[in-house]
Amino acid sequence: MQNKNPNVFVRSMMAAMMIKMLLVLGAFIGYVVGLGKAVNKPAIYISIVLYFLYLAVEVAMALKLNKQKNA
Template sequence: MSASNRFIFPLLAVFAILSGSIVVFSRALEKSNVDTTVLLVANGLFFLLNIVVSLTQKKALANANANVFVRSVIAGMMIKMFVCAIAVLAYVVLTGPDYNKKAVFISMFIYLIYLAVEVGSIIRLNNRSNA
């Protein structure tokens, strides 16, 4: 990976840490009636979404027009929101009334972790770009 794409490393680290934690604590989570498969799929989905959105925002940050970056942030937020809503609806429809509410709420917390890391990476990248 090139030096200009180092901002992806924090997202990769969060993905690895969360995936490892879910696997290590899978027995405890399953005792608490949390579906670890849902958590792993959500973690992978959020990782891929954040990579795509971060690359888009990085490209927009290089543009001289500041509105391009603002539009990319808003578009990224909407993309993530719609994909999350569609994923939750698909999960509920596929599993019926037996869907795991705890796993859905923990997945939303995982989303917040990825959001914090993404914002931190973009802020650091923006500071280096002398914006």
């Protein structure tokens, strides 16, 4: 956020979100492949909701920090 170019902030946020999304997707695929039909579907749904809540909080905090002069 120290860079004067706002594109740097956007690229770093997008890259961080993409890396986290790919890691979560990899964990999900590994879980489904590893357990087969014994997958706990409510746990998967709860994990997806928690992921999106965490994502929303993270973006809100980053945008709040970006508005500050000394962020």
